[in-house]
Amino acid sequence: MSAHKESHHPISRSPEDLMKRLLASLGPLALITQPFDKQAYEMGARHAGGVARAVVRPASAEEMSWTIKELLAARVHFVAQGAVTGLVSGATPTQDGSQWVLSTQRLRDVLEVDVINRSATVAAGFRLSDLNKAAAEHGLTFPIDLGSDPSIGGMVATNTGGARLLRYGGVRENLLDVQGVLATPEGTQVGGARGLWKNNTGLSWKQLLCGTFGAFGVVTRATVKLHPLQKQTATALLAVESSAMAMQLLCALEADLGEFVSAFEGISGAALDAVANHPGGSVLFPHTPRYAVLIEISSAIGLESGLNLESLLIHAMEKQLNNGLILDAIVGKPEQIWRIRHSLSEAVQGLGRMIAFDLAVKRSSFALFRDRCLEVVAKQVPSALVCDFGHLGDGGVHLNMVVPQDIEAARIDELRDEIYDLTVLEYDGSFSAEHGVGPYNLKWYQRYLDDATKDWAHLLHFHFDPNAKLGNIRLD
Ligand SMILES: Cc1cc2nc3c(=O)[nH]c(=O)nc-3n(C[C@H](O)[C@H](O)[C@H](O)COP(=O)(O)OP(=O)(O)OC[C@H]3O[C@@H](n4cnc5c(N)ncnc54)[C@H](O)[C@@H]3O)c2cc1C
Numbered sequence: 206m207s208a209h210k211e212s213h214h215p216i217s218r219s220p221e222d223l224m225k226r227l228l229a230s231l232g233p234l235a236l237i238t239q240p241f242d243k244q245a246y247e248m249g250a251r252h253a254g255g256v257a258r259a260v261v262r263p264a265s266a267e268e269m270s271w272t273i274k275e276l277l278a279a280r281v282h283f284v285a286q287g288a289v290t291g292l293v294s295g296a297t298p299t300q301d302g303s304q305w306v307l308s309t310q311r312l313r314d315v316l317e318v319d320v321i322n323r324s325a326t327v328a329a330g331f332r333l334s335d336l337n338k339a340a341a342e343h344g345l346t347f348p349i350d351l352g353s354d355p356s357i358g359g360m361v362a363t364n365t366g367g368a369r370l371l372r373y374g375g376v377r378e379n380l381l382d383v384q385g386v387l388a389t390p391e392g393t394q395v396g397g398a399r400g401l402w403k404n405n406t407g408l409s410w411k412q413l414l415c416g417t418f419g420a421f422g423v424v425t426r427a428t429v430k431l432h433p434l435q436k437q438t439a440t441a442l443l444a445v446e447s448s449a450m451a452m453q454l455l456c457a458l459e460a461d462l463g464e465f466v467s468a469f470e471g472i473s474g475a476a477l478d479a480v481a482n483h484p485g486g487s488v489l490f491p492h493t494p495r496y497a498v499l500i501e502i503s504s505a506i507g508l509e510s511g512l513n514l515e516s517l518l519i520h521a522m523e524k525q526l527n528n529g530l531i532l533d534a535i536v537g538k539p540e541q542i543w544r545i546r547h548s549l550s551e552a553v554q555g556l557g558r559m560i561a562f563d564l565a566v567k568r569s570s571f572a573l574f575r576d577r578c579l580e581v582v583a584k585q586v587p588s589a590l591v592c593d594f595g596h597l598g599d600g601g602v603h604l605n606m607v608v609p610q611d612i613e614a615a616r617i618d619e620l621r622d623e624i625y626d627l628t629v630l631e632y633d634g635s636f637s638a639e640h641g642v643g644p645y646n647l648k649w650y651q652r653y654l655d656d657a658t659k660d661w662a663h664l665l666h667f668h669f670d671p672n673a674k675l676g677n678i679r680l681d
Pocket residue numbers: 250284285286287288289290291292294295296309329350351352353354355356357358359360361362363364365366367368418419420422423424425550551639640643676
């Protein structure tokens with residue numbers, strides 16, 4: 206593949222000129238240059254961030270388009286940033302202080318719910334919670350559920366999954382339309398907010414801008430499908446003997462409860478203990494099980510119809526208690542159970558030095574795969590405490606573990622290599638199931654993707670960003 210060459214710019218401005226122009230056109234709220242004020246835009250959610258030359262925050266799609274033109278005219282390198290909850294360092298600048306942060310924090314110029322179309326058009330800077338608050342007023346919801354509160358633009362860019370992907374899919378499956386701004390031709394606005402449920406008339410910007418972590422352009426607006434708000438849910442935490450039993454249980458419960466199943470999350474005993482010992486943590490089982498699953502069933506049909514999900518769930522669980530697939534069950538404490546699930550990541554991190562993996566394999570391979578991972582960890586780092594959990598219903602696992610502080614970096618590198626080789630080469634799985642690609646895991650993108658895919662990604666990246674000014678990775 207050819208190396209990047211700086212393409213011709215019609216105008217070229219100095220950084221000082223750029224600052225003056227941004228300030229004059231966008232106003233003082235749009236520009237952050239002081240070290241203390243920049244800090245919030247420099248730190249990643251999990252990995253160390255960097256240093257921003259400055260932060261610019263346009264407040265509309267038009268301002269975004271104009272700003273990108275200005276940044277490119279000044280030959281400035283910039284990184285699109287939403288709520289900075291991403292876990293692969295994709296939204297933070299590098300350490301050398303040369304990159305700008307292009308934040309969507311103030312890009313909140315539209316949030317419109319179309320009740321009859323069952324959709325919402327929402328600017329990139331709104332948070333998932335903002336969208337759901339507006340949708341709930343109409344008895345609707347955007348059903349992506351996770352332990353953070355990301356921006357809509359960041360969700361499109363990373364194709365967020367979450368705990369209810371099993372039932373609803375991720376962002377991509379719920380995206381009707383997207384608007385974005387490209388780096389070439391500088392500041393071009395593309396896509397739309399037509400909200401069509403179907404449209405097969407050729408190239409679709411949503412396919413290019415969703416799940417490609419901002420490599421091809423900046424998302425300014427999305428039109429998403431909404432779903433009827435659930436009128437009843439029933440949730441249980443179930444103790445099981447092993448992850449193999451958990452997968453059998455998943456199939457048995459899906460056979461009995463069908464489309465009502467909206468989440469099926471796996472939690473190891475060690476991860477449950479981590480939450481129990483975390484400030485404000487809960488203990489629900491008298492003895493920590495080896496493995497547990499959270500099941501949620503839900504429906505937009507209310508109790509008045511005669512449908513009673515709690516009775517259905519209890520009936521299905523009793524059957525599996527008798528079959529020996531369930532050892533113990535906690536039912537009827539949905540808030541407490543979901544709080545445990547959503548605090549797992551933080552609780553494990555609180556135990557010490559955490560090494561995390563975001564993996565996925567086929568559901569049918571999951572149990573064997575998990576056992577093999579545990580063997581690899583026991584061999585490479587016998588003192589590691591594996592506190593894995595994940596979206597079992599879709600084959601996802603966050604193989605997070607706590608290792609001694611003083612363990613040599615080389616040992617951790619070997620562990621990572623072996624786990625990723627096992628996942629991708631032996632189990633045909635994913636080394637980044639839902640967190641996308643950023644500086645943190647670019648090395649494995651380069652190692653595991655096939656040459657044809659990498660070459661085409663590189664060509665597209667070069668085409669859309671010929672001067673390599675957008676984002677903090679290059680798809681080479
Ligand atoms: C506790 C916790 C739990 C999580 N659980 C899950 C989970 O269950 N499932 C899951 O999928 N993720 C999960 N995540 C990861 C994270 O929340 C998602 O990746 C999220 O969607 C990122 O959105 P953001 O607004 O924070 O984006 P950022 O972190 O700001 O950015 C992420 C990437 O998107 C790019 N980007 C941001 N905004 C735009 C834009 N407008 N246009 C173009 N590119 C843009 C950035 O450059 C970067 O590459 C979790 C994170 C945390 C901290």
